[in-house]
Amino acid sequence: MFKKGTKLYSILTGTCPKCHEESMYTNKNPYNLSEALSMHEKCSNCGTKYKIEPSFFYGSMYVSYGVGIGFAVAAFIISHFVFEAGINIVFASIIGTLVVFMPLILRLSRNIWINLFMHYDKTLAKK
Numbered sequence: 258m259f260k261k262g263t264k265l266y267s268i269l270t271g272t273c274p275k276c277h278e279e280s281m282y283t284n285k286n287p288y289n290l291s292e293a294l295s296m297h298e299k300c301s302n303c304g305t306k307y308k309i310e311p312s313f314f315y316g317s318m319y320v321s322y323g324v325g326i327g328f329a330v331a332a333f334i335i336s337h338f339v340f341e342a343g344i345n346i347v348f349a350s351i352i353g354t355l356v357v358f359m360p361l362i363l364r365l366s367r368n369i370w371i372n373l374f375m376h377y378d379k380t381l382a383k384k
């Protein structure tokens with residue numbers, strides 16, 4: 258399930274959606290905030306242009322809404338059902354989770370967004 262050739266691999270590792278050979282981002286660590294969203298223009302392995310049209314990644318904002326909800330629900334379940342915290346603590350933990358995971362959420366949504374439009378191509382991968 259989690260290997261090269263699956264969309265999940267490209268989404269979770271942030272690799273090129275077509276060949277899965279190299280990272281789309283100039284810095285692999287999303288918590289280097291100044292470079293969190295800085296991406297290569299195209300893949301050095303297969304030459305795929307990531308920004309297929311101007312402002313392409315604005316669309317990932319729609320995805321980040323959904324991804325953010327996912328993180329918020331997870332924070333709610335953990336703080337409410339596991340730690341049985343009060344309503345204020347639950348609220349704070351949801352906000353805290355969204356802030357702490359923001360760089361990760363942004364990248365995940367970009368990865369999901371670009372993978373909606375591009376598909377893995379075996380012939381482009383390194384032999």
Ligand SMILES: [Zn+2]
Nearest residue numbers: 273276300303
């Ligand atoms: Zn590539």
